[in-house]
Amino acid sequence: MSVDATPNTGAPAIPHPAWRLPLLGDILGVNVRTPLQNSVSIGRELGPIFERNVVGNRFVFVSGADMVADLSDESRFAKHLAPGVKALRGIGGDGLFTAYNSEPNWAKAHNLLAPAFSQTAMRSYHRTMLDVAGELVAYWDRHGTDSPIDVSADMTKLTLETIGRTGFSYSFDSFEREEQHPFVKAMIGTLSHSQRTTFLKSTALGRRLARRADQRDDVRKAYMAEVVTR
Numbered sequence: 001m002s003v004d005a006t007p008n009t010g011a012p013a014i015p016h017p018a019w020r021l022p023l024l025g026d027i028l029g030v031n032v033r034t035p036l037q038n039s040v041s042i043g044r045e046l047g048p049i050f051e052r053n054v055v056g057n058r059f060v061f062v063s064g065a066d067m068v069a070d071l072s073d074e075s076r077f078a079k080h081l082a083p084g085v086k087a088l089r090g091i092g093g094d095g096l097f098t099a100y101n102s103e104p105n106w107a108k109a110h111n112l113l114a115p116a117f118s119q120t121a122m123r124s125y126h127r128t129m130l131d132v133a134g135e136l137v138a139y140w141d142r143h144g145t146d147s148p149i150d151v152s153a154d155m156t157k158l159t160l161e162t163i164g165r166t167g168f169s170y171s172f173d174s175f176e177r178e179e180q181h182p183f184v185k186a187m188i189g190t191l192s193h194s195q196r197t198t199f200l201k202s203t204a205l206g207r208r209l210a211r212r213a214d215q216r217d218d219v220r221k222a223y224m225a226e227v228v229t230r
Contacts, residue, residue: 015049017029048062085097090190
C-alpha cells in the first residue's frame with residue numbers, strides 16, 4: 001500500500017532497504033519487470049513490515065497475517081489509491097478499483113457486483129469457466145512441445161476471456177487467433193503504460209519524456225471508449 005498520513009515521530013522506524021539515495025530513494029535493486037517478486041524477496045530479508053521510497057512516493061509493505069488483519073480494520077483504516085492504481089483513473093474513472101474511499105460509486109460498484117459472485121450466480125457460469133480453462137489446456141497441448149510457454153501472458157488471456165464470456169457474453173477468441181484481439185491489445189497497452197510512467201511523471205523532465213507515449217495512449221483510450229459505447 002502507499003501511505004498518506006501524518007508521521008508518528010514516537011513510533012519505531014519501519015525497516016527499509018539499505019543504500020537509500022537522496023531524492024531517488026530506494027531504487028537500487030528495483031526490477032521494473034518484476035516489481036512484486038522483487039518486493040517479496042526484500043520482505044524475506046526485512047520482515048513482515050517494511051517500506052520503500054521511490055522518487056518521493058512512500059510504500060509500506062505488510063506480509064504478516066496479524067498485521068494484515070489489523071490493517072483490515074475499517075474503523076481505523078480506509079482505502080487509499082496507490083500511484084499505480086490512481087494512474088488507472090484515466091480509463092477506470094471512479095470505478096470499483098479506482099474510486100477514492102469517499103466516492104459514492106465505490107459502494108455502488110460493490111453492490112452491483114456482489115450478486116454476481118453469489119454461489120447461485122457462480123454456478124450459472126461455472127460451465128463457461130471450465131470451457132475457457134479447457135481451451136487454455138488445449139492451447140498448451142498444441143504449442144507447448146514446440147516453444148516455451150509464457151504462463152503470465154496466458155493467464156492474462158484466460159482472465160480476459162473468462163470475463164468477456166461470463167460478464168458480457170463475448171469471446172475474444174484468445175486461444176484461437178494468432179494476434180491479440182484489438183480491444184485486448186489496447187487495454188493491456190494502456191495498463192502497461194500507466195504502470196511504466198507512474199514514477200516517470202513524478203518529475204517535470206519525466207513528464208516531457210512521456211509526452212509521446214501519452215499521445216499513443218490517448219489513441220488507445222479513444223478506441224476502447226468507442227467500442228464500449230457502441
